[in-house]
Amino acid sequence: MKKFSNKEAIFIIVNLCSNISILIADQIIVDSCYSSSILNSIFISILALVITTIICILYKKFVGINLLDIAEFIGGKFLKFIIGIFFLIYVMFSMAVLLCKLTNCLQIVYYSMTDIIYILLSFILATGFICRLSNNAFSKSNLIVTSVSLIAIFLVFIANTNNYIYNNIFPILGNGINSTIIDGATNLFTFGGIVYLYFLPPKLNNPKDSFKVSISGILIFSIFLVISVTTITLMFNPKLVKGQLFPIYTSIKYIDFGTFFERLDSVFLLIRVMNLGSFLGVSMSLCMEILKNILSVTDDKPLIYPLLLLLLSICISLEKISKFDILENNLFKIIFFSIVISLGIFILILGNIKKIFVKNKVYR
Amino acid sequence: MKKVFYKILIVSIVSIIFIYGFSGSYSISNTDNISYVTALGIDLSDDKSSLQVTFEFMDTSSFFTSGDSSNTPPIINTIAATSISSAINLLNVYVEKNINLSHCKVFVFSQELAKKGISSELTELMNNPQVRPTSNLIISKCSAREYVQNSTSSLEKILTKYYDIFPKGSRSTGYTANITIGNFYNNLLTKSSGNLAILGNLNELYPSESNSSQNSSSSESSDSSGSMMSSSSGKNSSSSSSEEKNTDEDNKKAKKKQAEKGTISVKNLIAGDSNIVGDRGTENIGLAVFNNGKYVGELNAMDTLCHLLIQEDVISFLLTIDNPEIYEHYIDVTLKENISPHISIDISNENPIININIDLTGRIALIKNSTTVPEENNIDLDKISNAVNFSLKNEILEYLNKTKNTFNCDVDNFYRDAKRKFKTIDEYQKYDWINKYKNCDFNVNVNSLIHLGIIDS
Numbered sequence: 001m002k003k004f005s006n007k008e009a010i011f012i013i014v015n016l017c018s019n020i021s022i023l024i025a026d027q028i029i030v031d032s033c034y035s036s037s038i039l040n041s042i043f044i045s046i047l048a049l050v051i052t053t054i055i056c057i058l059y060k061k062f063v064g065i066n067l068l069d070i071a072e073f074i075g076g077k078f079l080k081f082i083i084g085i086f087f088l089i090y091v092m093f094s095m096a097v098l099l100c101k102l103t104n105c106l107q108i109v110y111y112s113m114t115d116i117i118y119i120l121l122s123f124i125l126a127t128g129f130i131c132r133l134s135n136n137a138f139s140k141s142n143l144i145v146t147s148v149s150l151i152a153i154f155l156v157f158i159a160n161t162n163n164y165i166y167n168n169i170f171p172i173l174g175n176g177i178n179s180t181i182i183d184g185a186t187n188l189f190t191f192g193g194i195v196y197l198y199f200l201p202p203k204l205n206n207p208k209d210s211f212k213v214s215i216s217g218i219l220i221f222s223i224f225l226v227i228s229v230t231t232i233t234l235m236f237n238p239k240l241v242k243g244q245l246f247p248i249y250t251s252i253k254y255i256d257f258g259t260f261f262e263r264l265d266s267v268f269l270l271i272r273v274m275n276l277g278s279f280l281g282v283s284m285s286l287c288m289e290i291l292k293n294i295l296s297v298t299d300d301k302p303l304i305y306p307l308l309l310l311l312l313s314i315c316i317s318l319e320k321i322s323k324f325d326i327l328e329n330n331l332f333k334i335i336f337f338s339i340v341i342s343l344g345i346f347i348l349i350l351g352n353i354k355k356i357f358v359k360n361k362v363y364r
Numbered sequence: 365m366k367k368v369f370y371k372i373l374i375v376s377i378v379s380i381i382f383i384y385g386f387s388g389s390y391s392i393s394n395t396d397n398i399s400y401v402t403a404l405g406i407d408l409s410d411d412k413s414s415l416q417v418t419f420e421f422m423d424t425s426s427f428f429t430s431g432d433s434s435n436t437p438p439i440i441n442t443i444a445a446t447s448i449s450s451a452i453n454l455l456n457v458y459v460e461k462n463i464n465l466s467h468c469k470v471f472v473f474s475q476e477l478a479k480k481g482i483s484s485e486l487t488e489l490m491n492n493p494q495v496r497p498t499s500n501l502i503i504s505k506c507s508a509r510e511y512v513q514n515s516t517s518s519l520e521k522i523l524t525k526y527y528d529i530f531p532k533g534s535r536s537t538g539y540t541a542n543i544t545i546g547n548f549y550n551n552l553l554t555k556s557s558g559n560l561a562i563l564g565n566l567n568e569l570y571p572s573e574s575n576s577s578q579n580s581s582s583s584e585s586s587d588s589s590g591s592m593m594s595s596s597s598g599k600n601s602s603s604s605s606s607e608e609k610n611t612d613e614d615n616k617k618a619k620k621k622q623a624e625k626g627t628i629s630v631k632n633l634i635a636g637d638s639n640i641v642g643d644r645g646t647e648n649i650g651l652a653v654f655n656n657g658k659y660v661g662e663l664n665a666m667d668t669l670c671h672l673l674i675q676e677d678v679i680s681f682l683l684t685i686d687n688p689e690i691y692e693h694y695i696d697v698t699l700k701e702n703i704s705p706h707i708s709i710d711i712s713n714e715n716p717i718i719n720i721n722i723d724l725t726g727r728i729a730l731i732k733n734s735t736t737v738p739e740e741n742n743i744d745l746d747k748i749s750n751a752v753n754f755s756l757k758n759e760i761l762e763y764l765n766k767t768k769n770t771f772n773c774d775v776d777n778f779y780r781d782a783k784r785k786f787k788t789i790d791e792y793q794k795y796d797w798i799n800k801y802k803n804c805d806f807n808v809n810v811n812s813l814i815h816l817g818i819i820d821s
Contacts, residue, residue, distance in 0.1 A: 034789055035783070035789065108493050109493050110389065110393070111386065111389040112389060112392070113388035113389040113391070113392050114385055114386050114388055114389040115385060117385075118381070118382065118385030118386060121381070121382075121385075122382065125378065165780060167780035167781060167783055167784065168780075170780075170783040170784045170786070171783055171786040171787050171788050171789055171791065171792050172787060173787045173788045174788065174789060175788065175789055175790070176788045176789075176790065236550060237550050237551075237553040237554055239553040240549070240550055240553055245493065250497075253496060253497050253498070253546070254497055254498060254546060256498055
């Protein structure tokens with residue numbers, strides 16, 4: 001198995017988080033916190049850094065192994081299987097929700113006469129194709145695509161300067177301390193890329209760098225999150241942020257570089273499509289790895305077909321739910337906190353406790 | 365060999381599936397099947413219960429024949445429908461092409477409809493992903509159809525370019541503003557503020573205006589039974605000699621009217637009331653004021669200038685002082701803002717106090733009295749500066765009191781500065797800015813630094 005360089009690993013974490021942020025979370029943050037959105041994004045960034053540090057500290061005793069190996073160490077193959085299934089559910093759910101969101105947007109803007117299933121299929125087939133290629137093909141392309149996406153968001157932030165209403169950040173506490181800090185902490189689900197931290201160490205060229213890589217990834221994304229939330233907060237009335245199209249895309253329509261550059265939104269949507277393709281590739285390879293681990297198979301390539309079918313079925317089911325926004329808002333948060341944060345850290349703590357009692361065991 | 369065959373088979377099947385799946389969208393997105401609207405006019409229908417939607421298209425056929433679209437009159441279609449979407453639907457059937465609003469530069473609403481409220485129509489437009497939020501919003505004192513029909517200029521013959529340019533010129537005059545549909549809608553959702561749109565009207569002295577309006581009214585009356593009207597622009601030129609004679613007569617009439625009107629003070633200048641005789645059938649001067657999505661009044665050119673000064677949205681402007689009580693000579697001063705206006709709001713008292721400091725710099729463009737031009741040595745720049753300060757302060761106060769007492773809404777978005785004083789939205793809402801604004805006091809301070817003109821004579 002080819003391993004990732006530090007840079008590739010950092011940008012994988014950034015990609016996983018940035019897709020959740022742009023397609024879903026920015027909207028939820030601004031909608032729930034109003035004028036205190038920037039404050040909330042800074043707060044959840046600090047919280048994410050703290051959690052990442054905790055995860056990395058708990059991982060110190062398990063160099064070069066992933067969470068499933070730790071689960072096996074604690075409770076044997078059965079626990080490994082259960083934990084694997086839970087993480088599989090989270091990754092598949094996040095893939096399906098983001099895919100549905102972008103395909104809906106594409107259908108509204110460009111493919112009004114095309115059945116959504118064809119748009120979904122085009123993404124799913126591309127994901128299958130990426131995953132059939134060599135192991136780190138997606139990680140190298142992700143490095144480029146995510147960098148372009150970060151630059152695009154920064155340019156959107158700069159180009160919209162004329163449209164900003166700086167007083168939109170007042171009242172500074174928005175709906176109150178409770179809404180910004182306590183309820184607002186649930187917006188931590190934006191950092192969905194934390195899930196990758198549990199599976200990252202064995203994939204790194206130098207597993208000892210996992211702390212550096214994790215912190216760098218979360219830090220870069222935090223800057224990205226604050227920039228994107230600031231753009232939306234300073235531009236729109238929070239009531240305008242709700243809707244089918246993601247607000248950063250809407251903000252690009254306001255950019256005016258005279259009559260020469262007029263359709264920047266199309267370019268942005270293309271970058272978004274590439275970015276989501278990269279996200280699906282990374283997430284699907286993670287699913288394959290989880291499935292390979294819990295089923296103890298040697299070749300993971302055949303696993304891709306049932307996973308793609310499962311993804312398509314979840315997407316079609318989600319499309320049939322009219323209150324899709326409420327689902328993404330609440331279910332995404334619940335799954336993130338119960339699986340990625342609670343279950344993940346709980347397993348790491350148990351692993352550390354057991355490690356104290358079983359000192360001489362070697363895990364590989 | 366078998367593997368290659370299967371690969372080719374799979375690729376072919378997938379390609380066929382996608383060609384089938386995406387062909388529907390391709391066929392409607394194909395440029396051959398799309399008609400791009402350049403301006404959309406929305407009027408209230410005669411029965412006052414539905415809308416009359418006017419679509420203006422560029423005649424693109426001239427691109428293919430001569431490569432020149434400059435002299436081709438636009439195509440105008442009007443449809444009576446219950447909503448804008450249903451009007452688009454009907455027109456799709458009529459023209460047998462798909463109507464696309466992604467190049468629509470201007471949305472014109474008639475004053476009559478605006479008085480009833482345009483929130484639902486704007487929401488409908490903003491819900492359309494083709495609509496650009498940077499398109500301009502105009503409230504027409506005449507019918508939107510008439511406005512669209514007459515909205516061309518021989519100075520800029522390409523219609524789309526013309527729509528692009530005209531609102532931007534406002535930054536160097538201050539007599540109107542570049543108000544976009546996106547910003548208007550964003551403000552509409554904020555209950556704390558009023559809202560403004562560009563005010564447009566037919567040019568009263570436009571030589572063939574009488575003809576065009578007669579033509580349009582006759583065509584409207586003849587078509588009133590149907591729900592759809594179609595015509596080319598009201599400026600559609602005809603070469604017959606009798607019409608040339610009519611045009612000459614119209615020109616004479618227009619000049620006579622202009623002479624009767626004389627010069628119009630900026631304070632009385634508003635769209636449709638100017639004394640401009642030219643080749644453009646419409647004019648945009650002043651702004652339309654909205655409260656809760658309903659038209660409540662209008663700002664004249666001077667009010668608009670005051671609004672833009674507070675908003676720091678005017679690059680330079682000309683101020684005329686022609687009042688011997690303020691200054692003994694007639695003066696024209698070109699002014700621009702030195703720094704952003706400083707606005708502070710004091711909410712410690714029962715009624716909020718809004719403090720506005722405006723810092724200007726300018727040059728004398730003209731100074732004269734009825735008989736002689738004063739010598740340079742006799743010009744007291746401090747006195748002129750005081751006159752400018754006094755004059756502008758009075759104008760701004762008069763404008764602000766108008767927004768407070770007549771319109772009962774905060775069109776200058778002072779609420780944004782007021783929000784700074786509160787920690788939470790709840791506290792701000794309890795303060796009830798909308799009602800407090802009606803009783804607020806204004807402190808306006810204008811400081812200007814005046815220089816002599818470029819030529820010292």
